[in-house]
Amino acid sequence: MGKILHKLHLYLGLLSALILMTVATTGAILSYEKQLLALLHKESFIVEPQGSKLSVEELTSRFLMQKPDAKINAISISKAEDASYSITIASKESRKGENYYINPYNGKILPQVTTHNFFKFAENIHRRLLLGEVGKQIVGASVLILLYLLFSGVYIYMPKIKRGFVNAMKVNFKAKGRSFLYTLHGAVGLWVIPVYLTISLTGLYWSYHWYNELLHNITGIEQHKRVDMKKMGKRAQREESSIELTKIQKAFDTFNLEVKNCYKDASLRLPRTGNEYTFIYIDKKPAHPYARNKFVVDMQTMQIKEHERYDDKTFVDKVMHSIFALHSGEYFGWIGQLLFFIAALMMPLIAITGFMLYLNRRKKHIHEK
DSSP: OHHHHHHHHHHHHHHHHHHHHHHHHHHHHHHTHHHHHHHHTHHHHBOOOOSSOOOHHHHHHHHHHHSTTOOEEEEEEESSTTBOEEEEEOOSSOTTOEEEEEOTTTOOBOOOOTTHHHHHHHHHHHHHTTSHHHHHHHHHHHHHHHHHHHHHHHHHTHHHHHTOHHHHTSOOTTOOHHHHHHHHHHHHHHHHHHHHHHHHHHHHHHHOHHHHHHHHHHHTOOOOOOOOHHHHTTSOOOOTHHHHHHHHHHHHHHHHHHHTTOOSEEEEEOOSSSSEEEEEEEOSSOSSTTOEEEEEEETTTTEEEEEEOGGGSOHHHHHHTOHHHHHHTGGGHHHHHHHHHHHHHTHHHHHHHHHHHHHHHHHHHHHHO
């Protein structure tokens, strides 16, 4: 049985090594996307405070003067004095729409964030290997293989673990040849197991619909429907101009009256149809960057239809609404994000040492013959 597990570990590892290295490396890049974008495009994200900020109505009006044909789907604001706002409009090219960054003090459109395209490309590799649905299934299968490699790897490394768990997690730099490769591959593998388990079990959430549904069925947490900004752009023509802009302003006024200043940033999603305006906002001190709250107001009756706060959710509900934060490590704060980043970069080391162990073993068998 042990030999079968070992051979499967070896051959499945060789089969999936290149894919796992690619997915892990692009994942490491994507984990710091927000920070890298802010660093590379300060002129789009950072503004110089110039007195009082414009009202949302005035800001939106000035934007439409510059982009008269735009169909606005969302408006995002920040409480930070030096932060830009953003307006998302419908786009034929992107399901998520097109973002424009706005100076909240004068309404001018700021330079476009062109590096977004690089990260979209990296995300396409990370999730689909640039192969569409086929690539998505290949990535999903490779993640399932990774889960097997983790458990079988512990089994194979068990003799070393039994002699002392702490020592098993140390790399013997005095060792040479196969012995050094064995301890390096095994020790690093032990260190990253908790991270790889978390990344794998959350990553499958986007790879397989059956897995996604299974999690929601087990937990009893309803799955949120994804908003397709592309389809929203095809909705019936709104009463643009002053009536719509007044509604937007009133929606923000109602939101601010209820939430007051107890938020870091907020995004208003305009309704596809009807009068229910939805705000997604983050508290000043959130549990993690994706600990979102939801506020819905009916602008016809001026009644608050829903106010769902992340902090009021049950533990299971919080976890199910934090899949992405768990996947990136941000659920555990900046330290968790850094550890997940380092662990992702360890994948090539683990794959290469595993391949070298295979070559070493194959060479040994050839000599024995």
